Amino acid sequence: MLDVPLTTPSIDPRREALYLTLAQVPEGKVVSYGQLGELAGMVRAARWVGRTLSQLPEGTRLPWHRVVAAGGRLSLQSGTPGGEEQRARLRAEGILLRNDRVDMRRHGWHREPGNG
Template identity: 75%
Template structure:
């Protein structure tokens, strides 16, 4: 999928009603996050038209099937904090994937100013 055109919003004006629609909106936006960029759970919820549903986003991403092609590893806690613990399979995989994409990690944080995804800037 290409970058979203900010003049033609792909995000719903109001939160989707069903769980399936909410999940689909989340996946649509998550699929747009390019390699080397990250987004917070809260920002992802906002971009998907889900309001302040950061915790719901986290729970939903934690239930993705094995082998998913969605870039779940690019979603971080507020302020660029890695929320998956180092030393766990998911935490270690997230760190390895981010580093492979050129995302630096220092003290379990990513520099949001450098690596944060801003779709309206078309920074790919």
């Protein structure tokens, strides 16, 4: 079951696929917007993923903070409430940030074959 309030009885299948995939990203790992879209079955959907995640309701339990821009770059500005929350959450999970980037080789998530 998804932990996002739904305003209609049925959710858009693309959003549902995105939310289900995002919910699988484990603590201490990150994915890029484009990678998350691809894993959810949508090729070249990085911008759509970003817009959709920006519309998550306050207090969602989905790990939105584990989604970063290409190359591990944090896209939420430092000094903004969302940017500071993302940085704090990533650090709390043991993810080191260097120059507002995450080392994707170390912290990038690669879903195991057969898991979704």
